[in-house]
Amino acid sequence: MRLKDWQQRFSDFGKARASMPFAWGSNDCCTFAAAAVEAISGVNPMADVERYSTEVGALRRIAEAGDLKALAAAHLGEPVSQLLAGVGDVVLVMNEGREMLGICNGVNVMAPGEFGMVALGMDAALAAWKI
Structure with missing residues (x-):
């Protein structure tokens, strides 16, 4: 499922998202994880999800x-x-009492934060999806 150049694409994704602030519908945990999967595999797994732009819309989905x-x-x-x-896999984590999705970088779970990408400990992980 991963593209041959997935490692470079994953690195490019990380660089592009490093300072991108959290935004509902474009850089929240679901869209962040979906964009990472698309960078690695060429397929957006959430392409069929109705778009939203607010917390209410995200919670509805x-x-x-x-x-x-x-x-x-x-x-x-x-x-x-x-x-x-492993690197590039989607991970469900508990962060500040709330579940969220992120991407494993091999050591931590990377996820969108208020001012850019944040690293969360794997000890907060609840489940994972192999990509």
Whole structure:
């Protein structure tokens, strides 16, 4: 599923998102993870999700699926143990009492933050999806 040059594409993705602030519908945890998967595989797993631009819209999409884990599973397949997450895999983490999606960089989970990409510890990981 990964493109031959996925490592360079993943690096380019990280550089492009490093200082990009959080924004509902364009750089929130779901769109961030989907964009990373697209960079690695050439396929946006959330292409069929109705667009939103507010927190209410994002929460509606999540509620329609059941929860964030179910939404991710609907687009990425069944999750695996977070212990199996490797570079470029999508990871579900708990951050400040809220679930969010991020991308494993091999050591941490990278996710969109208020002022740019943030690193979260893998100890906060709940599940992962192999890409």
